[in-house]
Each structure stands twice: as C-alpha cells, then as structure tokens.
Amino acid sequence: MDAERFDAFYAASFAKLCGQVYAMCGDLAEAQDCVQEAFVRAWDHRRRLDDTRSPEAWVRAVAWRLAVSRWRRARLALRPPDRALSAARRVPEPDVAHTALVAALRQITPDQRRAVVLHHLCDLSVGEVAEETGVPVGTVKARLSRGRQALAALLVDPREEQSRV
Amino acid sequence: MSDHSDGLETLDADLRDVAGHGARHSQGLPAAEVRRRGSRRRATRLAATSAAALILVVGGTALALGTGGETTTAPPATPPITGAQLVDTFLYHGEEEPGIRWEAARTTSSEDPEAPVSVCQRATLTSLGATDVRVRTYDWVLELQPGEVDGAPGPDPAMRMVVARFADPAAAAKAYRTVGRWVDDCAANVRRNRDGAYVAEPVTRFSEVAGPTGEGWTAIIGYPEQPEVDPDAAVIDPHAVGITADRTGVVLVSQPMLGQDYNAPPAEAPVTRMLAEELRLLSTSPEAR
Numbered sequence A: 001m002d003a004e005r006f007d008a009f010y011a012a013s014f015a016k017l018c019g020q021v022y023a024m025c026g027d028l029a030e031a032q033d034c035v036q037e038a039f040v041r042a043w044d045h046r047r048r049l050d051d052t053r054s055p056e057a058w059v060r061a062v063a064w065r066l067a068v069s070r071w072r073r074a075r076l077a078l079r080p081p082d083r084a085l086s087a088a089r090r091v092p093e094p095d096v097a098h099t100a101l102v103a104a105l106r107q108i109t110p111d112q113r114r115a116v117v118l119h120h121l122c123d124l125s126v127g128e129v130a131e132e133t134g135v136p137v138g139t140v141k142a143r144l145s146r147g148r149q150a151l152a153a154l155l156v157d158p159r160e161e162q163s164r165v
Numbered sequence B: 001m002s003d004h005s006d007g008l009e010t011l012d013a014d015l016r017d018v019a020g021h022g023a024r025h026s027q028g029l030p031a032a033e034v035r036r037r038g039s040r041r042r043a044t045r046l047a048a049t050s051a052a053a054l055i056l057v058v059g060g061t062a063l064a065l066g067t068g069g070e071t072t073t074a075p076p077a078t079p080p081i082t083g084a085q086l087v088d089t090f091l092y093h094g095e096e097e098p099g100i101r102w103e104a105a106r107t108t109s110s111e112d113p114e115a116p117v118s119v120c121q122r123a124t125l126t127s128l129g130a131t132d133v134r135v136r137t138y139d140w141v142l143e144l145q146p147g148e149v150d151g152a153p154g155p156d157p158a159m160r161m162v163v164a165r166f167a168d169p170a171a172a173a174k175a176y177r178t179v180g181r182w183v184d185d186c187a188a189n190v191r192r193n194r195d196g197a198y199v200a201e202p203v204t205r206f207s208e209v210a211g212p213t214g215e216g217w218t219a220i221i222g223y224p225e226q227p228e229v230d231p232d233a234a235v236i237d238p239h240a241v242g243i244t245a246d247r248t249g250v251v252l253v254s255q256p257m258l259g260q261d262y263n264a265p266p267a268e269a270p271v272t273r274m275l276a277e278e279l280r281l282l283s284t285s286p287e288a289r
Helices: A003-025 A028-044 A046-050 A055-075 A096-107 A110-121 A126-133 A137-155 A158-164 B011-024 B031-043 B169-184 B186-193 B270-282
Strands: B052-059 B100-108 B132-142 B158-166 B204-211 B214-224 B234-244 B250-254 B257-259
Touching: A003 A028, A003 A055, A003 A096, A003 A110, A003 B011, A003 B031, A028 A046, A028 A055, A028 B011, A028 B031, A055 A126, A096 A110, A096 A137, A096 B011, A110 A126, A110 A137, A110 B011, A126 A137, B158 B169, B169 B186, B169 B214, B169 B234, B186 B214, B204 B234, B204 B270, B214 B270, B234 B270
Parallel strands: B052 B158
Antiparallel strands: B052 B250, B100 B132, B132 B158, B204 B214, B214 B234, B234 B250, B234 B257
C-alpha cells in the first residue's frame, strides 16, 4: 500500500472506525486514541495490509486489542500519563437514549459487546465476526445471544417495568 | 439484523446513532503525520532497551575519535582510530523511507554497564580487557518539508556503535569469540533482560562477510513486542559480528526495529553493509585520508 492509497484509506475510514470502536469501548477519547494508534501500526505493516482482505477489519481488530490492553494496564495502575497531560477533549453531550445504550454496553462483557457491535453495527455475519475475533462460530452465537439478553434487561424502560407490576 | 423479540428491535439503529456520534466528534491526525509515526515505529524499538549498536573491538593500544567526540592523547603503538574510521551514518533503507536518515550525533569514551548497546551484551567490552572504548550514537532524523511539524511524542530512535581496542591480538580474538557467543546465545539473554516477559525466537545465522579487510557473520534475533495486541509484530534485531583481517579488531552490529518481517536480502541487509564498511574503514590507514 503506497502513501496515496493509505491516505485515501485513512480519510475514508478513520471517523467510521472511531464510531465503531466507541460503541465497543464506550469512551470516545479512548476509541480515538486506539484507532489512531492502529492506523500508525497499519502504515508500519503496510506490506502485510496489502495481503489483508479487509484493511478496515485489520485496523479495527488492532484498535480493539489496544483498547483491551489499555484497560488491563489501567487496572494495574500502570497506564502512562499521556491522557493526563493532554488537553481535555470537549465533546457535545449525547442524548438520553444514546447515553443509556452506551451505559448498558459498558455493563455487558467486552467479548459480548464486541460481538454485538460487529454484528449489529458493522453488519458482519456471524462467520465474519468469528473470523475477526478469532473464536468459533458457536462462541459468537452464544456471545450475541447472551449480550442481547443482558442489554435487553439493562435497557428496559423503568416506566414499562412499573406498568408490568 | 435484529430479528428477535427481546425489545431490542431498534438496536441496529441505536448503535448507528452511538457510532455516528463517535464518528462526528472524532479528530484524527493528518495522514502524513500518521505515516511518519508508523515509519518511526518501524525504526525504533521498545524504550526499555537502547537502539541499534555497533560494537568494535580493535587491537592496539590507543584510540582517538575526531567526529562528534574527544581525542585521546595516549601514544599509540599502532595508528589510532580516528572518527573518519567510524561509519558516519547507518546504512539504512533510506530509499524506502524518504525524508528519514540516520545521523552520527554523539561519541563518548566510556560504556555504561546499565545501558548496553546490544540486548545480547552480557558485559562491557572494557571488562573483557579493552584498553580503550568509544560509543557512538546515531540519531534518527526527520527531514521535514516547509510547514510540516513533527508532532510525534516520545524519544526518537537511536543507534549506537561501540569501538574498543585491545592490547594484543589474542585478547581481541578472545573478545571476538565471546561477543559471538553472546549473539548466538541471545535468546536466553533476551529472556533474562526482559524479566521473563519475552521469549526470543532461536537465533538464526543470516549472512557472511569475507574479504581482504576482515570477516564476520550476521544473525537475526526476534522477540514479541506486545503479543496481546499484535501477535504478528516483533522486535527484529539483526546483529553482525566480525573481526578485522589483522585478527585484532572485532565488530558487533545490532539494528533493532519493530515489524513483522525482514525483507532485506542477506548481502544487502543494513547490518551486513555496516559490518563490511566498518571493517574496511578500520583497515584503512588514517594517514591515507
């Protein structure tokens, strides 16, 4: 992949991938950092990228793994203070439904969240989700099913629940 | 894709709203800056260890460097090594990375035992009996176009070269064998240096150098970088070990980088070229320059 093609790929995919990874991790700044770093690695591995069927899936997978790695480091309190030293990003407040969905997504397991986003947002088939996440199709189906169940329980409208009682 | 009756009929659309919010409010770096960081990443290595190294062990009694460093005054039994006898720029894939070059930046007269120039190194060359040592550092330099800004954080990659002189050919030859063993056994050393976090691939010999100015060999050392993030990425660390034709000088080259593959043909690999050029320079009389 030469510089011109890479620049076009970056221009076409960066924002979209930020949105997808945001849905996966629930933190826009984190998603943006991870997607940015994944594109840096994509240029580093550009020869390999030429052989990849979907460069976008490659970048998304790397961004996801970076996000997971950051969570682990954050849990160990070893995270480098890069975010602390940078200016805070100002992002407009999302609406209530959006906030509720993001909050619910944060409460299901990361694997379920990734499967739900890849299947329902990125329009990947179960087989494609299995390929991108490196697990069997049956595992993807289970994650999707349990993820949906958990989301449904988390997103139930309190007023609806009240009316059922 | 939602065909369930679990109350999530609008999940696809809701997720698109979330992703759209993220996409609308994301801000990326300019593409040129992303590429620059990617090139830098390939050229650099983990911060825990220093970058590329060239170690030279040279027979004789004194060593003097002109470029980027001070000059020793000990009377030489053999012609002193001058700065002109040290490679002044690393022979990198400049043609593949336009706008990037290596530049000799600093030369010092001692080794830091806490910061060996090669991940394979188990001791300083001074401790092997070297009577004089110089360490040269090469900086990775971006050639920015007017209006371009280098906004990448962190230290730039650097490479280092060590030159040591021994009092007699036997000591230099012994040091050459020792340095060669360090490289051959580097997998165990990488594991030790990295506190068990990394396990190196077996060291494999890559190419040979033989000519009127000396001989030597190169090897590829590799170890995972961040396997949980990018299983294919590794620190690839080509090394070269050589001895001058007069059997008094020894060379060790190391060029760590991040990547997934090492595409250079053996005879044209930077470490091979670096070794051959350094042996040539060392075999050239300083007075002839």
